[in-house]
Amino acid sequence: MLFYQFGGGWLEVIAGPMFSGKSEELIRRVTRALIARHKVQVFKPAIDDRYDLVSVASHDGRTLDAEPVESVAAIRDKLRPNTRVVAIDEAQFLSNDLVELVLELADSGKRVLVAGLDLDFRGEPFGPMPELLAQAEVVEKLTAICGCGRAGTRTQRLISGQPAHYDDPVILVGASESYEPRCREHHVVLREERAVPLFPVQSSSAG
Numbered sequence: 001m002l003f004y005q006f007g008g009g010w011l012e013v014i015a016g017p018m019f020s021g022k023s024e025e026l027i028r029r030v031t032r033a034l035i036a037r038h039k040v041q042v043f044k045p046a047i048d049d050r051y052d053l054v055s056v057a058s059h060d061g062r063t064l065d066a067e068p069v070e071s072v073a074a075i076r077d078k079l080r081p082n083t084r085v086v087a088i089d090e091a092q093f094l095s096n097d098l099v100e101l102v103l104e105l106a107d108s109g110k111r112v113l114v115a116g117l118d119l120d121f122r123g124e125p126f127g128p129m130p131e132l133l134a135q136a137e138v139v140e141k142l143t144a145i146c147g148c149g150r151a152g153t154r155t156q157r158l159i160s161g162q163p164a165h166y167d168d169p170v171i172l173v174g175a176s177e178s179y180e181p182r183c184r185e186h187h188v189v190l191r192e193e194r195a196v197p198l199f200p201v202q203s204s205s206a207g
């Protein structure tokens with residue numbers, strides 16, 4: 001890794017929308033560190049349960065053992081002193097004190113790899129990612145492909161097939177949700193009131 005010879009430790013951030021291959025890139029870098037016989041620990045927030053709680057799964061199905069953590073404090077508790085490379089996937093879901101921990105680790109000579117969504121579905125900076133991006137020695141911004149064929153740099157949130165509203169809560173019980181990558185032009189965030197309510201008033205509902 002000729003490009004990454006910094007004094008002491010350093011921070012690498014892999015950012016981009018959903019489906020841009022962030023986890024694959026994290027797995028690739030961790031695999032290389034393991035081949036180099038570096039001691040590696042991989043963490044991911046326990047709330048990311050798209051596939052399972054133990055592996056960092058990429059959309060192409062490759063996985064890597066990761067320790068699920070409920071909080072930044074849990075990462076601190078689980079860190080072993082001889083760990084040389086600390087990798088954290090889906091970092092946008094962790095609280096802002098991740099920044100402090102990551103800086104501490106880099107300052108103490110560790111290589112820190114962080115992957116996460118740079119922007120939320122509204123197109124706004126997501127959790128601790130903006131500060132991590134600013135502090136990083138190395139940043140890789142990945143893109144996906146929008147339906148128009150151009151680079152997808154944002155994550156479109158769809159609820160029952162319609163663009164999500166700016167004020168929609170992050171968790172919407174009972175709604176069918178999906179996400180897709182979009183370019184800046186095709187990324188839509190509703191700001192006006194919906195013409196058709198999301199949940200039509202029903203007299204009864206099927207079980």
Ligand SMILES: [Zn+2]
Pocket residue numbers: 146147148149150182183184185186
């Ligand atoms: Zn587009």
